[in-house]
Amino acid sequence: MNFESLYKLFVMNDSTTFNRIYNEKFNSQSTIKFDIYINEQQSFFTYDKYIMALVSNIRNIDNRINEIFSNLPPIAIDQYMRKSLIDEIEYTNEIEGVISTRKDINDLINEIEKKINTRNRFEGIVNKYVLLTEEQLDFKDSFDIRKLYDEMLYNEIRLEDEKNLPDGKIFRKETVHIYKTGEKIIHNGIMPESKIIEYMNKALYILNDQSIDILIRVSLFHYYFGYIHPFYDGNGRINRFISSYILSKHFNEVIGFRLSMTIKENLTQYLEAFSHTNDSRNKADISTFVYEFLDLIYKSYQKTEIYALEKSQILKKYEMILEKITPIFETHKNIDAIHQLLFILIQCSIFGDFGLTKAKLCKILKKGNTKVTEFLGVLKKHNLCTEIQSGKYHYYQANLEELDKLDNQVI
Known part of the structure; x- marks a missing residue:
């Protein structure tokens, strides 16, 4: 009743x-x-x-x-x-x-x-x-x-x-x-x-x-x-x-x-x-x-x-994938910063709508525009980062599909 x-x-x-x-x-x-x-x-x-x-x-x-x-x-x-x-x-x-x-x-x-x-x-x-x-x-x-x-x-x-x-x-x-x-x-x-x-x-x-x-x-x-x-x-x-x-x-x-x-x-x-x-x-x-x-x-x-529980589980999955694929950046002297950036972009893709602007990424990473542009370039080279334009703003997210592909390739 x-x-x-x-x-x-x-x-x-x-x-x-x-x-x-x-x-x-x-x-x-x-x-x-x-x-x-x-x-x-x-x-x-x-x-x-x-x-x-x-x-x-x-x-x-x-x-x-x-x-x-x-x-x-x-x-x-x-x-x-x-x-x-x-x-x-x-x-x-x-x-x-x-x-x-x-x-x-x-x-x-x-x-x-x-x-x-x-x-x-x-x-x-x-x-x-x-x-x-x-x-x-x-x-x-x-x-x-x-x-x-x-x-x-x-x-x-x-x-x-x-x-x-x-x-x-x-x-x-x-x-x-x-x-x-x-x-x-x-x-x-x-x-x-x-x-x-x-x-x-x-x-x-x-x-x-x-x-x-x-x-x-x-x-x-x-x-x-x-x-x-x-x-x-x-x-x-x-x-x-x-x-x-x-x-x-x-x-x-x-x-x-x-x-x-x-x-x-x-x-x-x-x-x-x-x-x-x-x-x-x-x-x-x-x-x-x-x-x-x-x-x-x-x-x-x-x-x-x-929603929060589902997304939390998805995030854990991509955290493990990120650890497995990190060696692909090992030739770069800023491997830790790139790893951190990719983890930030993964969170944007899972929990957000549009991602973050470069200006916000600079603030979070405490790095200048030149450095963050360089790090984004590394991720783009591996097709791990997507850029979305909305008006005068450019937003960045992780490419989760590419991460899945890399996960399947890593033994």
């Missing part, structure tokens, strides 16, 4: 039985009531054994992933984080129908890391995700949400359609509708702006209430933000970023870069979690959404664990 929402129980029971179940749940000692009303009913959350099992499972798998990552070299972790960062930005845009290519995102990350003002429409959102694990953000009141919006999406939305920019004191002053695949209206953002501000401040209070488990808080706030819908455009991306940011501060950083991909892969579950919780038959029980959102976080962790 799994978690059963009031939305489902309404359909499964007669009205007398359902009302008894609702009253028992609403008045339970395990229930927290909030001063936010959904369909004119007071919203609440109940600590349920299935929800708490998910919380426990998430914490356990987080510990396992930390253990896996502790045994990976720094370049492998950096490359995986970079790949995950690109995934997160690509998918959070795609969910909203905004097209952004992986190549463009990767190049833009390079520009931001060099502190170059690009004037790119996605600079705001990419910059925020780049700083996800470094920047300290406070979400205390509605002004903090507006500040994040201005830094992250204002310029992009201004370029797309100025009419979608906030026109109230902080948020929107007119109504906004949420449609199902361009068809019927499935939700109206709350009105007027004074109520938006009031409810947003209350939702932020819940987000910062340390008496509630952080996983529950993040889930509750994610729902309330979507229900309030404070902006004309960009609500989903702002909401997912806040959840990613909070999760990255309390758990393994990578989970903050995997949320949107998991939501995109399970979009029906995500949207139904909102629609079922919004439904009047659910009686404003936010536990419905919390369970589904936690399940999505757990699924994200499961995929991350499987």
Whole structure:
């Protein structure tokens, strides 16, 4: 037996039985009531054994992933984080129908890391995700949400359609509708702006209430933000970023870069979690959404664990191959540096997307451009290095197929 929402129980029971179940749940000692009303009913959350099992499972798998990552070299972790960062930005845009290519995102990350003002429409959102694990953000009141919006999406939305920019004191002053695949209206953002501000401040209070488990808080706030819908455009991306940011501060950083991909892969579950919780038959029980959102976080962790374990095994394989083929460089006086460079490029190929630029390789190896160019030349001579051009950038990776061939040749 799994978690059963009031939305489902309404359909499964007669009205007398359902009302008894609702009253028992609403008045339970395990229930927290909030001063936010959904369909004119007071919203609440109940600590349920299935929800708490998910919380426990998430914490356990987080510990396992930390253990896996502790045994990976720094370049492998950096490359995986970079790949995950690109995934997160690509998918959070795609969910909203905004097209952004992986190549463009990767190049833009390079520009931001060099502190170059690009004037790119996605600079705001990419910059925020780049700083996800470094920047300290406070979400205390509605002004903090507006500040994040201005830094992250204002310029992009201004370029797309100025009419979608906030026109109230902080948020929107007119109504906004949420449609199902361009068809019927499935939700109206709350009105007027004074109520938006009031409810947003209350939702932020819940987000910062340390008496509630952080996983529950993040889930509750994610729902309330979507229900309030404070902006004309960009609500989903702002909401997912806040959840990613909070999760990255309390758990393994990578989970903050995997949320949107998991939501995109399970979009029906995500949207139904909102629609079922919004439904009047659910009686404003936010536990419905919390369970589904936690399940999505757990699924994200499961995929991350499987991926990390698989890639770790692949890395061990190529470490052994590297040791076997090192003699082919023995005539070169910088054999150790070339060995180190190839190991770095192997990590890029296994864990990353594009590889590393020569400038970054110079920094990692603590060698000048001339030396690194020389070392790359040696690897290219043996067809062990590939060069990928993306815009003005050139990225380098190891040629794993050639390494496999050499492995088969070495006795």
